[in-house]
Amino acid sequence: xxxxRDPRVLGVLGTLVLCLAWEGIGASGLGGFTWPPLSRVLxxxxxxxxxxxxxxxxxxxxxxxxxxxxxxxxxGVALAMxxxxxxxxxxxxxxxxxxxxxxxxxxxxxVFLILLPADSTPxxxxxxxxxxxxxxxxxxxxRAASAAHRxxxxxxxxxxxxxxxxxxxxxxxxxxxxxxxxxxPAALIGAVIGEWFGxxxxxxxxxxxxxxxxxxxxxxxxxxxxxxxxxxxxxxxxAIERAxxxxxx
Amino acid sequence: MSGPSGAAxxxxxxxxxxxLKGVPEGVLALDRVTLDVQPGEFVALLGPSGCGKSTxxxxxxxxxxxxxxxxxxxxxxxxxxxxxxxxxxxxxxxALLPWLTVRDNIALPFRxxxxxxxxxxxxxxxxxxxxxxxxxxxxRNLSGGMRQxxxxxxxxxxxxxxxxxxxxxxxxxxxxxxxxxxxxxxIWTETRTTTLLVTHAVEEALxxxxxxxxxxxxxxxxxxxxxxxxxxxxPVEVMREERFHEMQDSLVLxxxxxxxx
Amino acid sequence: MDRLLRPxxxxxxxxxxxxxxxxxxxxxxxxxxxxMPRPLDVVADIAxxxxxxxxxxxxxxxxAAFGLVGGFMLGLGLGILTWASTIAAGMLTPxxxxxxxxxxxxxxxxxxxxxxYGPGTVVAITVIISFFPAFVFSSAGLRALPPGSADxxxxxxxxxxxxxxxxxxxxxxxxxxxxxxxxAAHALLAAMVAEYLMGSSxxxxxxxxxxxxxxxxxxxxxxxxxxxxxxxLYLLSLRVEHWARARYG
Numbered sequence: 001x002x003x004x005r006d007p008r009v010l011g012v013l014g015t016l017v018l019c020l021a022w023e024g025i026g027a028s029g030l031g032g033f034t035w036p037p038l039s040r041v042l043x044x045x046x047x048x049x050x051x052x053x054x055x056x057x058x059x060x061x062x063x064x065x066x067x068x069x070x071x072x073x074x075x076g077v078a079l080a081m082x083x084x085x086x087x088x089x090x091x092x093x094x095x096x097x098x099x100x101x102x103x104x105x106x107x108x109x110x111v112f113l114i115l116l117p118a119d120s121t122p123x124x125x126x127x128x129x130x131x132x133x134x135x136x137x138x139x140x141x142x143r144a145a146s147a148a149h150r151x152x153x154x155x156x157x158x159x160x161x162x163x164x165x166x167x168x169x170x171x172x173x174x175x176x177x178x179x180x181x182x183x184x185p186a187a188l189i190g191a192v193i194g195e196w197f198g199x200x201x202x203x204x205x206x207x208x209x210x211x212x213x214x215x216x217x218x219x220x221x222x223x224x225x226x227x228x229x230x231x232x233x234x235x236x237x238x239a240i241e242r243a244x245x246x247x248x249x
Numbered sequence: 250m251s252g253p254s255g256a257a258x259x260x261x262x263x264x265x266x267x268x269l270k271g272v273p274e275g276v277l278a279l280d281r282v283t284l285d286v287q288p289g290e291f292v293a294l295l296g297p298s299g300c301g302k303s304t305x306x307x308x309x310x311x312x313x314x315x316x317x318x319x320x321x322x323x324x325x326x327x328x329x330x331x332x333x334x335x336x337x338x339x340x341x342x343x344a345l346l347p348w349l350t351v352r353d354n355i356a357l358p359f360r361x362x363x364x365x366x367x368x369x370x371x372x373x374x375x376x377x378x379x380x381x382x383x384x385x386x387x388x389r390n391l392s393g394g395m396r397q398x399x400x401x402x403x404x405x406x407x408x409x410x411x412x413x414x415x416x417x418x419x420x421x422x423x424x425x426x427x428x429x430x431x432x433x434x435x436i437w438t439e440t441r442t443t444t445l446l447v448t449h450a451v452e453e454a455l456x457x458x459x460x461x462x463x464x465x466x467x468x469x470x471x472x473x474x475x476x477x478x479x480x481x482x483x484p485v486e487v488m489r490e491e492r493f494h495e496m497q498d499s500l501v502l503x504x505x506x507x508x509x510x
Numbered sequence: 511m512d513r514l515l516r517p518x519x520x521x522x523x524x525x526x527x528x529x530x531x532x533x534x535x536x537x538x539x540x541x542x543x544x545x546m547p548r549p550l551d552v553v554a555d556i557a558x559x560x561x562x563x564x565x566x567x568x569x570x571x572x573x574a575a576f577g578l579v580g581g582f583m584l585g586l587g588l589g590i591l592t593w594a595s596t597i598a599a600g601m602l603t604p605x606x607x608x609x610x611x612x613x614x615x616x617x618x619x620x621x622x623x624x625x626x627y628g629p630g631t632v633v634a635i636t637v638i639i640s641f642f643p644a645f646v647f648s649s650a651g652l653r654a655l656p657p658g659s660a661d662x663x664x665x666x667x668x669x670x671x672x673x674x675x676x677x678x679x680x681x682x683x684x685x686x687x688x689x690x691x692x693x694a695a696h697a698l699l700a701a702m703v704a705e706y707l708m709g710s711s712x713x714x715x716x717x718x719x720x721x722x723x724x725x726x727x728x729x730x731x732x733x734x735x736x737x738x739x740x741x742x743l744y745l746l747s748l749r750v751e752h753w754a755r756a757r758y759g
Binding site: 159 | 336
C-alpha cells in the first residue's frame with residue numbers, strides 16, 4: 001500500500017496509462033484514422049529506412065535550437081549585465097523583454113521572414129524565446145547576493161568588475177541555471193515554429209508536410225521526436241542545474 | 250597612519266537621522282556622538298539593541314554616512330581607506346562565499362584588491378585560527394564557530410589598519426561564544442590591530458577591550474567611557490575576579506536602568 | 511511635459527528603440543517598400559483597411575477567449591480532482607512534467623488533423639493548449655497552503671468541501687492568476703498558429719493569405735495587431751496577478 005502512494009511509482013503508472021490509452025484508442029479506431037496507435041508510431045521511428053529522413057530533419061531542428069539557445073543566452077545575460085551596471089535602464093529593458101515574450105512567436109515570424117533568409121528564421125525565433133527567459137533569470141540572479149556580502153565587498157574597496165566577477169555572477173549562477181533549464185522547450189518551440197513559416201528542412205517541415213499530406217503516422221512520429229529531444233535536453237539541463245545549485249548555494 | 254588628532258578612528262559630533270514616512274524631520278538614531286580610538290587600541294561599543302552602535306560602526310566602514318558631523322579613519326574618509334583595503338571587517342552574518350573553500354575565502358581580499366595571493370600569509374592565518382586541515386572545506390560543511398574563525402582570518406589577512414567587528418559571535422551558542430572570545434583575545438594580542446567591536450554582551454566587552462563606550466538608545470548617545478583595568482595577556486581566570494564581576498554588574502545596570510528602578 | 515515624457519522613455523526605451531531601428535533600417539538600406547514596409551506604412555494599412563482587419567481580429571479573439579475559458583475550467587477541474595486524490599495526482603505528474611519540458615505548441619498540427627479542418631477546431635485547439643498551464647498551476651496552488659493552516663482546519667473538523675472552498679482555493683489564487691497570464695498568451699498563440707496552419711479564418715489565416723500573395727504590409731499589419739493585443743493582455747494580467755498576490759498571497 002505504501003508502494004502504491006510513492007509519487008515515482010504513480011508517475012510511472014501514469015505514463016503507462018497514457019501510453020496504453022494512446023495505443024488502445026489508436027488500435028480500436030476510437031480516435032478515427034488520424035489517431036495512430038503508439039506501436040505504429042514507434043515502429044516508424046525504429047524503421048532504419050526512415051532514419052536518414054528523421055536524422056536529417058532532427059539534426060537541422062536541433063542545430064537551429066542550439067544556435068538560438070547559445071545566442072539567446074548570450075543576449076539575455078548581456079542585457080541583464082547592462083541593467084545591472086546601469087539600473088536606470090532596467091524598467092525599459094524589462095518592458096522590452098516582456099513585450100518580446102508576450103508577443104506570440106507567430107506574430108514575430110513574418111518580420112524575420114522578410115528580414116532574413118528563410119533558414120535563419122528558426123534559430124532567430126529560438127533565440128528570442130531563450131533570451132527572454134535567460135534575461136529574467138539572470139537579472140534576478142545578479143540581484144541575489146545578500147546584503148552582508150555586498151557590504152563586505154564595499155568595505156574591501158572592490159572595483160565593480162571585481163564585484164561582478166567574484167560576487168554577483170557566482171551568486172547569480174543558480175538562478176541562471178534554472179532559467180537555462182526553462183529555456184530548453186522555448187528554444188525548440190522557436191525552432192519548430194520558425195520551420196513552419198517556411199524553412200527548407202527540419203522536424204517542423206516534416207510535421208507540416210505530414211499534416212497537409214495526411215501522412216498521419218509521420219506527423220505523430222515527428223511530433224514525438226520533438227518531444228523526446230526536448231525531454232532529453234530538459235533532463236540534462238535539470239542535472240546541470242542541480243549541480244550548480246549544490247556548488248553555488 | 251593617524252590624523253591630526255593622533256586618533257586612528259575619529260567620529261566627531263556625528264548625528265544620523267533616518268527618514269520615516271509622515272515624519273518630515275525623520276527619526277533621530279544618533280545624537281552628536283563623539284568617539285576617538287587610538288592606534289593599537291581595542292574599544293568595545295556596548296549598548297542595547299537599537300542604540301545606533303551598529304550604525305556608528307557602519308559609518309566607520311563607509312557603509313553609511315552621517316547626517317551631520319565627520320568620520321575620519323587615520324585622518325582620511327572611510328571611502329579612501331576602503332579603496333586601499335585598509336579595513337578588516339567581521340559581521341554577525343559571517344558573509345563567507347558559499348562557493349569558495351576556506352582557503353579561497355581567506356584569499357578573497359587579495360583577489361578583490363588585485364594583489365598577488367600570499368599563500369604563506371594565508372597558511373599562517375589558518376594556523377592562527379586553528380583550522381589547519383580544513384583548507385579545502387566549504388563553509389556549508391563547517392560549524393558556526395569554525396565559520397566565524399574563517400571570518401576573523403579573512404578580516405586580518407591584509408593586515409588592516411583598522412579591524413571592525415559587529416557582534417561577530419552573536420549567532421553562536423553561549424559556550425562556543427566564550428571559547429571564541431578566548432581565541433580572539435589570543436589572536437588580537439599577537440596583532441594589536443586598532444579594533445572597534447560592537448556588542449551587547451557585557452562579559453565579552455570586559456574580557457576583550459581596553460576601553461568600553463556605553464551607549465543608550467533612542468536617540469543613541471554616549472553614556473559612559475570606561476577604561477578596562479585588566480593587564481594583557483588576559484587569562485580566562487580574569488572572568489572570575491571580584492573586580493570583573495563588580496564591573497560586570499554595574500555595566501548591566503547601566504544598560505538597563507529602567508529594569509532596576 | 512517633461513514630467514510625463516521622462517517616465518515614458520524610462521519604461522519604454524527598449525520597444526521604442528526597436529521600432530526606430532526598424533524604420534531606420536528600411537530607410538537606410540534602401541529596400542523596396544514592397545519587400546519591407548516601414549512601421550508607419552503598416553499602421554497606415556491598418557487604419558485604411560479596418561473592415562478587413564476587424565472581422566479577422568474578432569474571430570481570432572473569440573477563439574482565444576472561448577479556448578482560454580474552456581481550458582481554464584478544464585484545468586482547474588482536473589486540478590481539484592488531483593487535489594482530492596493523491597493517486598490521481600501521482601498518475602497525472604507526467605502531464606505536469608510534459609508541460610514544462612516539451613513544446614506543447616507542436617501538438618497543434620496533430621489536433622488539427624484529429625478534429626478536422628472545421629470551424630470548431632481552432633477553439634478545441636486553444637482549449638487544449640490553455641488547459642496545460644491551468645492544470646499545472648492550479649494543482650500546484652491548491653497544495654501551497656499557509657503553514658499550519660491544514661492542521662487548523664483538521665482540528666476544527668472541517669469537511670473536505672469546506673477545506674477546498676475556504677482554504678485551498680483562496681490559497682491557490684496567486685497561482686491561478688499566473689495560470690491566467692500564461693494561459694492568455696498561450697491561447698492567442700495557439701489560435702493564431704492553428705488559423706495559420708489550417709488557413710481557415712481569422713488573423714492567422716489572413717496572415718497566411720497575405721504571405722502567399724506577398725502582401726507584406728498586410729502580413730505585418732496582422733502581426734502588429736496581435737503584438738499590441740498580446741502586450742495589452744500581458745500587462746492587464748500582470749495587474750490581476752499583483753492584485754491576487756496582495757489579496758491572497
